[in-house]
Amino acid sequence: MEIGGAALCAAWAPDGERFAVGLASKDTAVCHYEPQVTAWVASKVGKSKAAITALAWHQSSQYLATGSTDRHLRVYDVTVTEEGHGPGFNALQVTEDASAWVNAIAFSRSNVLAFACQDATVRFKSLAGGPDAAVEVVRWKSLPFLDLAFVGRNEAPTASPLMKLGDSEALPRTSEHTNTITGCRALSDGRFSTSSLDGTVLVWELSA
The missing domain is CATH 2.130.10.10 (YVTN repeat-like/Quinoprotein amine dehydrogenase)
Structure with a gap:
């Protein structure tokens, strides 16, 4: 094109x-x-x-x-x-x-x-x-979000902020990115993934 x-x-x-x-x-x-x-x-x-x-x-x-x-x-x-x-x-x-x-x-x-x-x-x-x-x-009281997805059975919104995900206790955490989070995607099993400029992709599971 x-x-x-x-x-x-x-x-x-x-x-x-x-x-x-x-x-x-x-x-x-x-x-x-x-x-x-x-x-x-x-x-x-x-x-x-x-x-x-x-x-x-x-x-x-x-x-x-x-x-x-x-x-x-x-x-x-x-x-x-x-x-x-x-x-x-x-x-x-x-x-x-x-x-x-x-x-x-x-x-x-x-x-x-x-x-x-x-x-x-x-x-x-x-x-x-x-x-x-x-x-x-x-x-949001911090830097803006760069991506957005609805995840989980109840379609809770999740987003990727211009910050380390672990900086906020209000967000689910299993580990931390160390640079800007550039994307998030809903997965078919109710989990979601985030990608970052730190070169990593993390998979998250929402707590009940």
Whole structure:
């Protein structure tokens, strides 16, 4: 895929049929494979005023959330059919003022949308309440989070802060990273993993 700026983030759709790329050129590309031309084809989605720094797919693979340094989170309809793009493709479904640039986004299975911002907040919006539902803001007293995931049977949110995980007694700990935590991923067995600039990947288990 030829692009006019740096790719800052990328994410596969849960169904494995498409992937999205967030670009420094303010664009988001949703890519699908075209067997007739044996190539991946990109479709532009959304409109942002600044670089795209975070992406997350809804578990249905029909909606894509984008976060930007323009301090906004947006959710777009990216539904496709056997004939091509659905009738609502590229329609803006949700937009939220994040008050700072968006570092990470996650959808829960129960349709809660969470996004972590550079002002050290994590914001939660229940999509069951519609696009105008209120946003709950949780403020962190340290450095901002860089990644976000819902984990465990009850889908408790966990995040990767720009700090050593062991610095906070409020977070589960089995060991410590010694440098910035850059990512966290939910695992299928209810545990989650974190990766760090210290060159390690740790696997965590939530206490009962």
